[in-house]
């Protein structure tokens with residue numbers, strides 16, 4: 001009689017065990033230098049992750065949710081504004097829009113990719129629409145060509161929710177460089193995880209930090 005085996009959805013310990021000496025040494029080094037907040041390790045990771053994404057720069061913040069909220073605020077999106085996003089995402093996407101006082105408008109997804117359907121976005125555009133927040137769900141990029149084309153035509157900001165899509169490519173280009181800005185999550189269960197959850201909000205042009 002075959003024995004039943006349970007395969008865990010995520011096994012963080014198994015991943016840790018593979019590179020344990022490297023991780024332990026890095027953590028010990030942070031403790032030895034008391035470099036707990038910001039510091040050279042954060043700066044180095046920001047620079048290296050930006051380089052990996054081929055982005056101009058990256059900024060570390062507290063979480064993917066914070067990255068979304070701060071990026072919306074940086075673009076001046078707030079009360080009275082509408083932000084179109086995917087009807088199929090994690091709650092943080094819509095939560096960040098609400099947190100800045102804007103109104104999340106859900107558009108239907110494409111049945112093949114489960115990503116924001118550009119035709120559905122066009123159908124819910126109004127004069128109050130300020131931004132589009134596509135989600136690269138399950139690591140698969142949204143149709144950024146059509147979304148950026150629409151954004152240009154209607155003067156909209158496009159913020160990529162790349163929380164699940166580290167390293168994904170859209171027509172040979174890394175997600176995180178396709179919209180005006182992008183947000184990643186480093187929650188422990190994500191593609192690229194940290195033991196302390198932090199996130200990156202990044203964009204192609206270097207004007208965001210000053211706003």
Ligand SMILES: Cc1ncc(COP(=O)(O)O)c(C=O)c1O
Pocket residue numbers: 063064065066089090092093135161163164184185186187197198199
């Ligand atoms: C699509 C999506 N957006 C945003 C987030 C929020 O990221 P965090 O958990 O780091 O706040 C997540 C995390 O699950 C996510 O899957």
